[in-house]
Amino acid sequence: MNTLRNSVRLVGNLGMDPEVKVFDTNKKMARVSLATNESYKNDKGEKITDTTWHNLVFWNTTAKLAEDLLKKGDEVAIEGKLANRSYTDKDGIKRYVSEIVVNDFLKVGAKG
Numbered sequence: 182m183n184t185l186r187n188s189v190r191l192v193g194n195l196g197m198d199p200e201v202k203v204f205d206t207n208k209k210m211a212r213v214s215l216a217t218n219e220s221y222k223n224d225k226g227e228k229i230t231d232t233t234w235h236n237l238v239f240w241n242t243t244a245k246l247a248e249d250l251l252k253k254g255d256e257v258a259i260e261g262k263l264a265n266r267s268y269t270d271k272d273g274i275k276r277y278v279s280e281i282v283v284n285d286f287l288k289v290g291a292k293g
Contacts (some may be wrong), residue, residue, distance in 0.1 A: 187262040189281050191235060192289060193217035195255045199239070199247045211244040213237050213251065215259065215281075236280040237261070243283055256289040 196214040203209050215235045223229050237259060239247040251257065261283040270276050 188260070189263050190258070190260050191215060191217055191281070192256070192258045193235070195251060195253055195257060196234065198253050199244075199251055201244065201248045209241055209244040209248075211239040211247040213239075213247065215257070236278065237283050238264070238280050239283045239286075243285070247283075247286070250288065251286075257286050258289050259283050259286045261285075 193215045196216050199211040199213045201209065201211045215237050217233050217235065218230050219233070220228055220230045259281065261281045263279065264282050265277065265279050267275055267277045
């Protein structure tokens with residue numbers, strides 16, 4: 182049950198190709214945005230779709246796989262954990278970021 186404490190699972194479409202960075206320590210990181218959609222009908226019977234964007238972070242082997250296999254528009258299922266961090270921007274303002282650190286992913290509807 183410990184794996185349920187901070188677990189995120191999402192299915193959505195990538196909004197960009199992975200942005201990859203390699204650090205001095207040979208660690209690799211890839212970032213990508215993921216859009217999830219939720220549809221419902223309003224009071225007038227019109228279909229409404231709400232899109233939520235999520236920031237995903239991949240590390241090391243998973244980052245290499247993301248770099249090699251994923252591209253903008255791909256539908257993917259991901260599993261990971263929620264992480265929060267803060268940083269100070271160039272204007273000295275403290276910013277807060279929530280992101281999902283991906284442990285595993287699967288291309289949905291992939292051929293072959």
